[in-house]
Amino acid sequence: MLHLRLIVPPDRTDEVVRTVEKTVGATHLAVMPGAARNPSGDLVLCDVAREAGDELIGRLRDLGLDRDGSIAVDNIELSLSHRADKAEDDAPGEGADAVLWEHLTDATHEESTLSVTYLAFLTLATMIAACGVVLDNAILIVGAMAVGPEFGPLAGFSTAVVQRLPRLAWRSLVALIAGFAVAMLVTVAFSYFMNGIGLFEGSMLAAERPNTNFIYRPDAFSFVVAVLAGIAGTLSLTSAKSGALVGVAISVTTVPAAANAAVAFSYGEYQQAWGSSEQLLLNLLGIILAGTLTLFVQKWLWNNQRRRAAARRSAH
Known part of the structure; x- marks a missing residue:
């Protein structure tokens, strides 16, 4: 699993949230309005199966987050969660075969x-x-x-x-x-x-x-x-x-x-x-x-x- 930490301009938060929710393999979505200070914006957290990570990151870049906000990605070494297990099962392909091109x-x-x-x-x-x-x-x-x-x-x-x-x-x-x-x-x-x-x-x-x-x-x-x-x-x-x-x-x-x-x-x-x-x-x-x-x-x-x-x- 991958953990994404996003700083999102307030006017794009709803669109980012919809993008994460539509991504098969994404889970543990959390939104903290106004939490970010530099750059200012909302803080959005989520986890995503590795095999779905490249697609989600690409969509977030299309929304301009890499330019107007921030996209930070960390590897999750351990995740004890039924939702995380289900997200990995639902995501297409195998995580070991996935390539994060970004x-x-x-x-x-x-x-x-x-x-x-x-x-x-x-x-x-x-x-x-x-x-x-x-x-x-x-x-x-x-x-x-x-x-x-x-x-x-x-x-x-x-x-x-x-x-x-x-x-x-x-x-x-x-x-x-x-x-x-x-x-x-x-x-x-x-x-x-x-x-x-x-x-x-x-x-x-x-x-x-x-x-x-x-x-x-x-x-x-x-x-x-x-x-x-x-x-x-x-x-x-x-x-x-x-x-x-x-x-x-x-x-x-x-x-x-x-x-x-x-x-x-x-x-x-x-x-x-x-x-x-x-x-x-x-x-x-x-x-x-x-x-x-x-x-x-x-x-x-x-x-x-x-x-x-x-x-x-x-x-x-």
């Missing part, structure tokens, strides 16, 4: 912003991975994968394509390109520094490195894993199962590939640098392709599910 767009917009924090995490992850590839340490590689924030702009670009949001697509591309460029440049400098104090050596990079040499040797499996991780990551975002993102993060070698390319370039190992760059591009392409197709399929399946449910209701 929430997804807002979340990916925030995560795909080129910020100092984003650059810091990506740069730190790349430097950790640099230590991992030089030492041939798989634990450091996994740690770097988990720290890297690059899935945010990847998901943002896929969402932008499906939702036809060119600004979000551009923002996501800028975050990806500029983020990896800055992280790799800093990692080159970090590699020179570590070499200067004797912690990195060219012989360490040129060694066989059985635990990490896959990073600069892309093959068909690289693309397959990237596609599977892209699907899993997109499903974890749309179903609010964010814990799965950790598994996605350690499944794809984007950050380690960028790190290996930077370190290899600093030592003049251009063949390794090129192989790592291929690995990086292959993984980015696989994730974006899989994420976009997954969202398209989810949208199509959900629309079909809602149409069938509406047809059943009209038949009764």
